[in-house]
Amino acid sequence: MQLIFLIVSAVGLLSALGTVLARNLVHAALFLVAFFFAVACQFVLLEAEFLAAIQVLVYIGAVSILLLFGVMLTRNIQGDETTSGHWAWKLPAAIVALGVFGVLGSSITAERGRPGQSSWTGTATRPGGVNPRVGGPASVALAASPTGRSLASADLDGRVRLWLPSGRQDSAFPTAGSTASAVGFSPDGDLVAAADDLGRVLVWDVLARRPAFECLGGLAGRIASVAVGPRRSAEDPADRLAAAAGLDGKVRLWDGPGSEPRVIPAHDGPILAMSFTPDGLLVTAGADRVVKVWDPSPGRPDPGDALAVTIATEPGRPVAALAVSPVPPRPKPEQGDLDLRPGAPAAGAPALDPDPDPAEDNPGGPIVAVASLVSGEPGRWGLRVLDATDGAEVASFEGLDGVPIALALAPDSSRVAALVGPASLASASPGDEAPAAPSVLSWEIGPDVEDPGPVELPVDRSAGVGSRLAVGAGGPLLAIAPPGAPIAFSVGESGPWLSPRSPAATASAVVADMPRAVGDELMTRYVVPFEVAGLMLTAAIVGAIVLARQDSRPASAAGTAADPTALPAVPPVSPRGGDGEFTTVSVSETPGARPER
Amino acid sequence: MTGGDIPLSWFLLFASAAFAIGLFGVLARRNAIAVLMAIELMLNAANINLVAFWRYSDSPGPEAGPIAGVMLAIFVITVAAAEVAVGIALILLCYRRWHAADVDRYDSLAG
Amino acid sequence: MPPSSPPPIDFSQLWALSPEILLTLWGLVLLLVDVGPLRGRPGSSRRKTVGSLALIGPIGVFALLLAPLVAGPGAGGGDPDPTLVYGTIAGDPLATSFNGVIALLLAMVIGMSMAWDFTEHWGAYFALLLWAAVGMMVLVAAEELLILFLALELMTICLYLAAAFEKDKRRSAEAGMKYFVYGSVASALFLFGLSLLYGLTGTTFLDGIRRVLVESAAATGEAGGLSGDLVGATAVLLILVGFGFKLAAVPFHQWAPDTYEGAPAPVSAWIASGSKLASLVALMKVLLHALAPWAGAVGGEAGGGWVLIVAAIAAATMTYGNLAALAQRNLKRMLAYSSIAHAGYMLVGVLAAMVTVRSGSSAAEAAGAVLFYLVIYSLTTVGAFAAAAWLARGLGRDDIDDLDGLGVRSPGLAVCLAILMLSLIGLPPTAGFVSKLAMFLEVLNADASARSTLLLLVALALVNSVISAFYYARVLRALFLRRSDRSPGPAPRGVSWPIVLAALAAVGFGLEPAPLVDSMRSAASAMLTITLPPSPPDLPAPAPVAAIPVSGGMAMQK
Numbered sequence A: 001m002q003l004i005f006l007i008v009s010a011v012g013l014l015s016a017l018g019t020v021l022a023r024n025l026v027h028a029a030l031f032l033v034a035f036f037f038a039v040a041c042q043f044v045l046l047e048a049e050f051l052a053a054i055q056v057l058v059y060i061g062a063v064s065i066l067l068l069f070g071v072m073l074t075r076n077i078q079g080d081e082t083t084s085g086h087w088a089w090k091l092p093a094a095i096v097a098l099g100v101f102g103v104l105g106s107s108i109t110a111e112r113g114r115p116g117q118s119s120w121t122g123t124a125t126r127p128g129g130v131n132p133r134v135g136g137p138a139s140v141a142l143a144a145s146p147t148g149r150s151l152a153s154a155d156l157d158g159r160v161r162l163w164l165p166s167g168r169q170d171s172a173f174p175t176a177g178s179t180a181s182a183v184g185f186s187p188d189g190d191l192v193a194a195a196d197d198l199g200r201v202l203v204w205d206v207l208a209r210r211p212a213f214e215c216l217g218g219l220a221g222r223i224a225s226v227a228v229g230p231r232r233s234a235e236d237p238a239d240r241l242a243a244a245a246g247l248d249g250k251v252r253l254w255d256g257p258g259s260e261p262r263v264i265p266a267h268d269g270p271i272l273a274m275s276f277t278p279d280g281l282l283v284t285a286g287a288d289r290v291v292k293v294w295d296p297s298p299g300r301p302d303p304g305d306a307l308a309v310t311i312a313t314e315p316g317r318p319v320a321a322l323a324v325s326p327v328p329p330r331p332k333p334e335q336g337d338l339d340l341r342p343g344a345p346a347a348g349a350p351a352l353d354p355d356p357d358p359a360e361d362n363p364g365g366p367i368v369a370v371a372s373l374v375s376g377e378p379g380r381w382g383l384r385v386l387d388a389t390d391g392a393e394v395a396s397f398e399g400l401d402g403v404p405i406a407l408a409l410a411p412d413s414s415r416v417a418a419l420v421g422p423a424s425l426a427s428a429s430p431g432d433e434a435p436a437a438p439s440v441l442s443w444e445i446g447p448d449v450e451d452p453g454p455v456e457l458p459v460d461r462s463a464g465v466g467s468r469l470a471v472g473a474g475g476p477l478l479a480i481a482p483p484g485a486p487i488a489f490s491v492g493e494s495g496p497w498l499s500p501r502s503p504a505a506t507a508s509a510v511v512a513d514m515p516r517a518v519g520d521e522l523m524t525r526y527v528v529p530f531e532v533a534g535l536m537l538t539a540a541i542v543g544a545i546v547l548a549r550q551d552s553r554p555a556s557a558a559g560t561a562a563d564p565t566a567l568p569a570v571p572p573v574s575p576r577g578g579d580g581e582f583t584t585v586s587v588s589e590t591p592g593a594r595p596e597r
Numbered sequence B: 001m002t003g004g005d006i007p008l009s010w011f012l013l014f015a016s017a018a019f020a021i022g023l024f025g026v027l028a029r030r031n032a033i034a035v036l037m038a039i040e041l042m043l044n045a046a047n048i049n050l051v052a053f054w055r056y057s058d059s060p061g062p063e064a065g066p067i068a069g070v071m072l073a074i075f076v077i078t079v080a081a082a083e084v085a086v087g088i089a090l091i092l093l094c095y096r097r098w099h100a101a102d103v104d105r106y107d108s109l110a111g
Numbered sequence C: 001m002p003p004s005s006p007p008p009i010d011f012s013q014l015w016a017l018s019p020e021i022l023l024t025l026w027g028l029v030l031l032l033v034d035v036g037p038l039r040g041r042p043g044s045s046r047r048k049t050v051g052s053l054a055l056i057g058p059i060g061v062f063a064l065l066l067a068p069l070v071a072g073p074g075a076g077g078g079d080p081d082p083t084l085v086y087g088t089i090a091g092d093p094l095a096t097s098f099n100g101v102i103a104l105l106l107a108m109v110i111g112m113s114m115a116w117d118f119t120e121h122w123g124a125y126f127a128l129l130l131w132a133a134v135g136m137m138v139l140v141a142a143e144e145l146l147i148l149f150l151a152l153e154l155m156t157i158c159l160y161l162a163a164a165f166e167k168d169k170r171r172s173a174e175a176g177m178k179y180f181v182y183g184s185v186a187s188a189l190f191l192f193g194l195s196l197l198y199g200l201t202g203t204t205f206l207d208g209i210r211r212v213l214v215e216s217a218a219a220t221g222e223a224g225g226l227s228g229d230l231v232g233a234t235a236v237l238l239i240l241v242g243f244g245f246k247l248a249a250v251p252f253h254q255w256a257p258d259t260y261e262g263a264p265a266p267v268s269a270w271i272a273s274g275s276k277l278a279s280l281v282a283l284m285k286v287l288l289h290a291l292a293p294w295a296g297a298v299g300g301e302a303g304g305g306w307v308l309i310v311a312a313i314a315a316a317t318m319t320y321g322n323l324a325a326l327a328q329r330n331l332k333r334m335l336a337y338s339s340i341a342h343a344g345y346m347l348v349g350v351l352a353a354m355v356t357v358r359s360g361s362s363a364a365e366a367a368g369a370v371l372f373y374l375v376i377y378s379l380t381t382v383g384a385f386a387a388a389a390w391l392a393r394g395l396g397r398d399d400i401d402d403l404d405g406l407g408v409r410s411p412g413l414a415v416c417l418a419i420l421m422l423s424l425i426g427l428p429p430t431a432g433f434v435s436k437l438a439m440f441l442e443v444l445n446a447d448a449s450a451r452s453t454l455l456l457l458v459a460l461a462l463v464n465s466v467i468s469a470f471y472y473a474r475v476l477r478a479l480f481l482r483r484s485d486r487s488p489g490p491a492p493r494g495v496s497w498p499i500v501l502a503a504l505a506a507v508g509f510g511l512e513p514a515p516l517v518d519s520m521r522s523a524a525s526a527m528l529t530i531t532l533p534p535s536p537p538d539l540p541a542p543a544p545v546a547a548i549p550v551s552g553g554m555a556m557q558k
Helices: A002-021 A025-045 A049-074 A087-110 A503-512 A514-523 A527-549 B008-028 B032-056 B068-098 C011-035 C043-070 C093-113 C122-141 C145-163 C170-201 C206-220 C230-247 C255-262 C265-290 C306-325 C331-359 C363-395 C411-425 C431-445 C448-480 C493-511 C514-529
Strands: A139-144 A151-155 A159-163 A169-174 A180-185 A191-196 A201-205 A210-215 A223-228 A241-246 A250-255 A262-265 A271-276 A282-286 A290-294 A308-311 A319-325 A367-373 A381-387 A393-400 A403-409 A415-421 A439-444 A455-458 A468-471 A478-481 A488-490
Touching (some): A002 B008, A025 A049, A049 A514, A139 A478, A151 A191, A241 A271, A393 A415, A527 C011, B068 C170, C011 C043, C093 C493, C093 C514, C122 C145, C170 C206, C230 C306, C255 C331, C331 C448
Antiparallel strands (some): A319 A367, A367 A381, A439 A455
């Protein structure tokens, strides 16, 4: 691709130079055709093939022909040598042009992008890729913000997107040439982090919509969970811990940006869920059915020692899915108190906090939700919510109607949700009839919940194995990311599922059907420009025709007899008309001078 | 070929170079048709900018529609065609009166 | 229809665009009448017939504008959202009142055009005048950069062609050619700036650009301005070049004297009044609304912005225009330099409006004063060009000396012309004085930090006004103090009524400026407060998935 671009650009720029430097205007016009063609190739590289077709038709087909006509009709008299200027003219012109190019070039290469925009120089994958599937990129990871204001998804097109609870895309952060496999918020919701397949942890500022920092040197790929710690100093918002947990059972901890990761062998199997608590502890849950709480601060002499180890389920009860929430469940907030920031540290928004010290009323720490087989019995799955510090059971829901595929806890521990598929999805035997549709079950948890639920929401059949689930804090928001399909939201208590069309998805849809999209746009949003441009063309053609005819026939009314000297400019009326016209009548008369007569 | 590994700035640099060359042509050439060609270079440069920005933008302006850059480019092509028609008509008109196509030969008005 | 499509057009909104539609269609009618029923008739009779028909266009616009008033309030619908057609076009008081002003100017220009036979192609000529008016109306109403650019192109393309319409005169073709070359280079520069701005903000809507710039300034925690923002500065500079050309501001003014002198007087009048009026309104919309976050500081220690560029342009423009005008003999050329000088004054007003916009105290007043000045300038300058049309009809040329002795032969019109000149100088009791005073007094409301710089500019403008008195006085001297044996003859009706009307406006609004000032203030406040519809059709979703055929998407199953 780069090579094609370079070749096309070189051809284009050389022919542009030829256009302005060629002494012979016919050659210049031919160079111009080559330039137009190079621009059409650029449009193809930019996936605007329809525009490339228009470019060829209008520019090469019409504009160049018109220009060539102009050259043919005017170049008989003037020798080619006078068509290019003097060096005294060219030098300042060249200086000006080089200056403009210098300013533009340096400013473009220096442009780091605006908030919410990628750098102009980064080799980011273009949104949607090359002629992507209609429907938009699929998400591989989801996370809900503790603030309840947004939801993050790591998408296959190399973007981390933030979504508003309404399902609108808030911003998109490019991961600069890689694909993220995990995404997570900081406990205060200010930062969102993603771990990509180059071993990096990229962190963005949610409010400012720009990169905050990045950590290098982690495990390349196979990262299942990523987390950013709470803010540690008042001055530097980027002074935080970052952690990435992979399928190799190790946690990599970065002590702020630019540091080397510390590797903590945490679990015997893949780590499936991880989160920082507001007071800076790290909770990990692995497929080895163990939940551990760590103090990750660098001052600790031996970071390998877990503060608390909890066995989530008894041996022999396989774990299907795990989820971690950084805070204990708490009494229901007042109605309309959606702005609650349960994960905020004490400095965070205390005014909104109903009880200043949640640990007093609600002893307990971060909680873990585990979906596992019930007492080893095949086909019967249950869901338990535990306190990660002491293993006390917070809630338990038995008898799931199928296999839990994905599990999610709201970041404020107000709800837990599970994507439950039909049993045959997990242990499908070929002879089975078509499985029933999967569904999402969500329960409310907390000390004062009377009717935990569940609320059942049927989902599309495509939401099978590999789907991701997220539950928003402070509201009944659910989000599901089926494999290979765009993310879907459920905003209300009972659905329906909404599949927002991200701008990238919309763009990819219109790229796939550009002529039709152009037609639609012309008839709707661009109707005023369409009419104005049409009128402009009409005016141009009418005026051009009139000007072309202006001298080609003898003027009738004003009595201007056709001038035999082929100088139609001689004013017939006034002796002084058009000052100085006679001073320059040094034009030689040549047979080719009257092409129109 | 998955995705372009071409950075946005390459397209922009190409456009800037074409723009600068066009500007040079406008300033240095005296033949009106050559000036017209140089103007076409500049308009094309702007078009490449528009389409490249559109293709690389993450969140196209919601109010301008999903293909804003392409629509802008289409209208720019229209404008360019209209300008060339007008320009050729004016050049031929002046040519019939001066028998010259050089801009600085048109000097009946004290410039 | 793909899901990306916005809702279809609301055709009831077309009512607000009826002036534009009327003029477009009427231009076509004129064209057809000229080549159809009138084919073969001599030029002068076609001139009268088509010209009278063309006058129906602006009169129809007035009728359309007055219709809602006659029909009573509420007939047009009290739509709180002033934007039309997806927010691309404004239907606010600004657009309405300027549609009226443009129609008035158009009527005056059509009247002047009927004075003498300078072309054979009357249908096309009047159609181009009408379509240029359409471009101006759309330009004033544009809320989006693409429409703004296209309207600018429509307007200037019509004017390029019309400028070259005078038959048998080399200088007319040259005027069109020079106007075209400079104009199309300027629009190419403008377009490149537009493309950079689109890349920086991701939108072409004026309010969208403003929003993005405000947000990004807030996100980076920097004060507004352009310091360190090279791409933004380049974009602003290129856009200013484009507008500077249309306004004939100084580094980009070279075309103006030649074009004004060479083009037929009505076309020069149309370029000097309508085109300048519409471009300045569009410039104010772009600078004061969309690019306001990039304004920067004038006199403070904060980072620079476009105000510094505009201040430099304004100072250079008014000084150069006035000094160069002193040396002119040709009336139209003198008026060209005078219009350059006036563009400088107006830019000072725009600056004052920007600075007060920022302090928020009197936003509408400052911008309204500029609009008021603009309207008065346009009316008086059209009247002055009508005198040139009169000379061109009677004598075939239009030097200032040709006005000699008119004070004796046509005292009424000479007095009217004298009033116009006084108004252009800015002497009481004319409207030129009141508007200039109002505009410059706004400087006193500026920030304390900016005030000293602006006061300097105003002092320069006052010195320039004094200089300008010398060359306008030469017209007065020619009118009243000189004698001549050559006379342009009695003025035709098409010339006399624009002069009289402009003079009446100059005196009337000079003595009683309140109604126009008030309407311009309301227009300015509408211009500055316009926003996109509160809930833009940003995403067709969230809509129930079942309604959208998405392949591979989620479908609701119940």
